[in-house]
Amino acid sequence: MRTSGPWTLCTVGHAALDHCFSIADFPPAPTKTPARHYQAISGGMAANASIAAVRLGATVRLHGAIGDDDAGDFLVRCLSASGVDCRQLQRVAGAASSVSAVVIDARGERQIFNHRGDALARAAALDTGVLAGCDVLMADPRWMPGALAALRWARQAGVPSLLDGDLSPTEDLQALAALADWAVFSESGLAAFAPQATLADGLGAALASGAQLAAVTLGARGVRWQRPGGPVRSLPAFPVQAVDTNGAGDVFHAALAMAMARSLPDEDAMRFACAAAALKCQRPGGVAHGPDCAEVEQLLAAQAPALT
Numbered sequence: 001m002r003t004s005g006p007w008t009l010c011t012v013g014h015a016a017l018d019h020c021f022s023i024a025d026f027p028p029a030p031t032k033t034p035a036r037h038y039q040a041i042s043g044g045m046a047a048n049a050s051i052a053a054v055r056l057g058a059t060v061r062l063h064g065a066i067g068d069d070d071a072g073d074f075l076v077r078c079l080s081a082s083g084v085d086c087r088q089l090q091r092v093a094g095a096a097s098s099v100s101a102v103v104i105d106a107r108g109e110r111q112i113f114n115h116r117g118d119a120l121a122r123a124a125a126l127d128t129g130v131l132a133g134c135d136v137l138m139a140d141p142r143w144m145p146g147a148l149a150a151l152r153w154a155r156q157a158g159v160p161s162l163l164d165g166d167l168s169p170t171e172d173l174q175a176l177a178a179l180a181d182w183a184v185f186s187e188s189g190l191a192a193f194a195p196q197a198t199l200a201d202g203l204g205a206a207l208a209s210g211a212q213l214a215a216v217t218l219g220a221r222g223v224r225w226q227r228p229g230g231p232v233r234s235l236p237a238f239p240v241q242a243v244d245t246n247g248a249g250d251v252f253h254a255a256l257a258m259a260m261a262r263s264l265p266d267e268d269a270m271r272f273a274c275a276a277a278a279l280k281c282q283r284p285g286g287v288a289h290g291p292d293c294a295e296v297e298q299l300l301a302a303q304a305p306a307l308t
Helices: 045-055 069-081 144-157 169-177 187-193 199-209 247-263 268-279 291-302
Strands: 008-013 018-023 037-043 059-067 090-091 098-104 109-113 136-139 161-165 182-184 213-217 223-226 232-233
Touching: 008 045, 008 144, 008 247, 037 045, 037 069, 037 109, 037 223, 045 059, 045 069, 045 161, 045 247, 059 069, 059 136, 059 144, 090 199, 090 247, 098 161, 109 169, 109 247, 136 144, 136 247, 144 161, 144 169, 144 187, 161 213, 161 247, 169 182, 169 187, 169 199, 182 199, 182 247, 187 199, 187 213, 199 213, 199 223, 213 268
Parallel strands: 008 059, 008 136, 018 098, 059 090, 136 161, 161 182, 182 213
Antiparallel strands: 018 037, 098 109, 213 223, 223 232
């Protein structure tokens, strides 16, 4: 693997139009709640990670599917303006793009209501030939045929791969984790991957399935990870005042993919990703306002969470 950039990342999976509403507090019961701010932005796991990785200095090619509707037009404009290569983002005739309502309170916490549409379900098979030349491949579970094909290609080609294991059907996550070099779950994603298991047992199950590294992100509680035969390691989150946590997990995964491309040691890779996610939490407006590499390095120089 190259030790100096620029690096090319291929992302495979979900793109969505996010309608973001900022409110003071979530109501205790269903009611009308005034929004203090509204913004339409690009969302979806793969699309968000693509934008975040571009901001961190990567060249990024996004592979997925959206409809030929107004939401799809918006996504192409937004992603392209952010520097993401969308030439392999399929426009499926007559299909509906994924659309979400994202509600964010004054503490930065968010709730997401998503209509996934049918573009990914109707997408043509992924041509893995277009993945050639990437330094790291990153996939999410939203486009299972594409993710399976991409991860199989990466393993055969010797290209490092990372799974963004968010909440999905158990069988989907288990199939993908068996193919990914690094299986990195959200807390709810790990619970879906290994139901009724402890965090440690869930990480162990991911390693037993074939992953070289298994990790779980825990929000304000940081991250835990493990290598085969090694202990579970942990790193606390950087202490920040959260303004908007929407997209923080996607920034974490993008930064971790960049760290993989740079061949950073595990501890340095996790610190880099935690710092990038922390900076995102301090900024409203989605991943388009995420940090660049210099800002992450500046935070790392100023603060050093203790490894345990």
